[in-house]
Amino acid sequence: MRVTQGMLSNNMLRNLMQSNTKMSSYMDQLNTGKKITRPSDDPVVAMKGMGYRTELVKVEQFQRNTNEMHNWMDNSDTALDKATSAMQRIRELAVQGSNGTYDDEELASISEEVKQLKEHLVDIANTNVNDKYIFNGTDTDIAPVNTINADGGIEPGFTGGEVKIEVSSGTTLKANVSGADVFGGEPSIFGAIDNFIDRLDSGEDIDSSIGELDIGINNIINSRAELGARMNRLELVENRLSEQEVIATQSMSNNEDIDYAEAITQLITQESLHRAALSAGSKIIQPSLVDFLR
DSSP states (O other): OOOOHHHHHHHHHHHHHHHHHHHHHHHHHHHHSBSOSSGGGOHHHHHHHHHHHHHHHHHHHHHHHHHHHHHHHHHHHHHHHHHHHHHHHHHHHHHHHTTSOOOHHHHHHHHHHHHHHHHHHHHHHTOEETTEETTSTTOTTSOSSOOBOTTSOBOOOOOOOOOEEEEETTEEEEOSOOHHHHHOSSSOHHHHHHHHHHHHHHTSSTTHHHHHHHHHHHHHHHHHHHHHHHHHHHHHHHHHHHHHHHHHHHHHHHHHBOOHHHHHHHHHHHHHHHHHHHHHHHHHHSOOHHHHHO
């Protein structure tokens, strides 16, 4: 095969174009910090990157879900703490009123304090966080304690179901505390308080209210203990999500991110090769038939 000047020139130009392409690729890597800028650069890296990124997005969404769980649980726990304090104070008043040494005026004073504590408990049962009534389950737009019966007493109306939130793949936790479990029962907390007020007004059988109030206090304590167990489990889930986030981020980085030292070395090497090719090419192209005919 006869090697002509045109073949030499074409081969040199093709090699220079390939050299420029490689230098451009290395420059893109240094500018973006990524091994590829298009899926066609390396389909395998691109496909793996999509998988790692999908996993990371899922973990981040679950972490947002756990934040919502904390919003429900922390506010519920705080409300139950205040409810416990109020009920314990009412029980103290029941013990005081049942000792038989208080006159009608003193019992009336106790009755007034109990009525105020009852209103405080109504406010707790109607706790509203971010426009959501947290003790009414899924019916977050309805105040659970808003009905007054014919005798002026309160009739709780806890109608909503359980609020469940997915906190990891295949794991769903209950976010709310059932208002019916806390404030309901037979009698309900508000029914027990109404009975106590009636007995204070009559001055008779006041000690019977102690047992009824104890039932209400136990309901609150049991609900808070169950909530605490779920909060502990949520903490374990959060720790696992944090580890998954680190692993997914590291895997994605190993798959996509460049080694800057390696990329810079490759770029410098390619620049040297490119300069050498240009120098050699200038010597090859320079002589031609015209130069010898002159």
